Amino acid sequence: METLKVGRASLTWLKGGVNFLDGGAMFGVVPKPLWEKKYPCNEKNQIELRTDPILLQVDGKNFLIDTGMGRGKLTDKQRRNFGVHEESLIEESLKELEMTVEDIDGVLMTHLHFDHACGLTQKKNGEFHPVFPKAAVYTSAVEWEEMRNPNIRSVNTYWEMNWKSITDQVRTFQEELEVVPGLRMIHTGGHSDGHCILVFEDGAECFIHMADIMPTNAHQNKLWALAYDDYPVTSVHQKEKWMDFGYSRQAWYTFYHDAFYRALKFDSTGAKVDEVKRER
Template identity: 45%
Template sequence: MTNLTLQEYQFHDMKLTWLRGADKLTDAGTLFGPVPKVVWSRYYPTNEDNMMAELTDPILIQYKEKNYLIDTSFDTAKLSEKQRRNLGILSESRVEESLELLGLTTSQIDVVLMTHMHHDHSGGLTYRDVSGDLVSKYPKAKIIVNDVEWYEMRNPNNRTKGTYLRENWEPIEKQVTTFSEYINVIPEIQMIRTSGHSNGHSIILLKQGKDTMIHMGDLMLTHVHRNSLWIPAVDDYPMKSILAKEKWLRQAFENDYKFFFYHDQFLAVAQFDKEGKEFVDYVPRSRPPIIPFTDRQDRKPIFLG
């Protein structure tokens, strides 16, 4: 195992670890939707082809001798060359290696919490075994997903059929537990349906005493996307995204929640003031960004250089 270090964050009695998923490039215009490039380019960097770097790092939560995993990245080994090209894959998923570094195997994951079932979140639920059969990567885990999302995963429409893939759900369907509007996975971990990015998209709240961490999933791709109107062109229900972001961002800012991220290449954790404008606390990603800031990003956080 080489060149693999993992980022950890202690939230009271919970330990969060970002496993190493696949890195990818996505058209920046897609991820900022209706926001003009002249505006968003002051906040977030791209390469010369206007591509933005995205991480897809599953987040392991270890709490009371249980292992909970938020989303699963891709299983890059089962991607075709065409898929790799279209998805902008830059690196292989190393989730299994990450777990091994922690002294764990995929069979020791107790619960998988799926914010939604798009390919870059659900692809790592399955893999091809030595005989070439598709099987569950987390065979002993309960997999929790919103009931609307689970239905749409299995019944994609013309817009979603490129991201809701049969190979990502068929091998795991007997492990799936669904919920409607919300579920208390345990008293300290809650999943809540928001819709928006996808119809069954959900956010995740972690609670310890009076403190809360919030994972907004793809409603808030990066720290820059905390403006409720900055929504990606890939959101299936954009007005629902805006309404959900307005609600949850307001609640998070007013109650001093800490945000944690799956895709952001610069920040693992961030907390903002009551207006959501200034940083109160932050934890930068421990590994160097794939596409660093340049002088053009004159609105970037000062502490990120």
């Protein structure tokens, strides 16, 4: 498992699953001759996307950033349509670290689409139960509302099996929440109406988790938004804001979906100066 130390925070990438989605959808209006130079695709025009939660350990607390694809929850049709090749191995990953799901104090949900939220619950004896029984689940109030009351478009990704059994664990916020000193969840919108990013600052050290407004290293360009984005113009403006913020601080940018990099650091011009590659 890959790791990164940023100030007093330690990050470890767990195994949350992998799926293959259409490259055109992941890069929106960007022509294929441009995006395929930065991120390879297979013969079906699909790109590999991890769904790997990040274990964030800071101030004696254990947090997860999102929860992976889950296990045993998708139908054969869903696995085929979403290109799922591997499901979550979160418990196994935690075991390697001599931890269990009961050691997780909080789950920081950037948003609640199925590929981020299926790992919140599991089926036992015909009913769904929380995977992380002692954890508070943090999400924006806007996202939590849409999760429970999806519209005609979002009903395809906000599923009752991922939220109903964790209702008592959910903690919502409006615009911004400081989880521990220096660690903020910030409501951006864009990819979904309630989408959030994470920003951690400790002195001169900083990491930014852009979640799905910058899902891979190939989405560094401020104008490259996903066709999946509900509000792509918002994604562009938020990416511009937080890339400028991070460039000025030489922040690390961490990834949940990238199949090649776990984290990248850029200088003030946006040029890469450091990296954590995924072990393949």
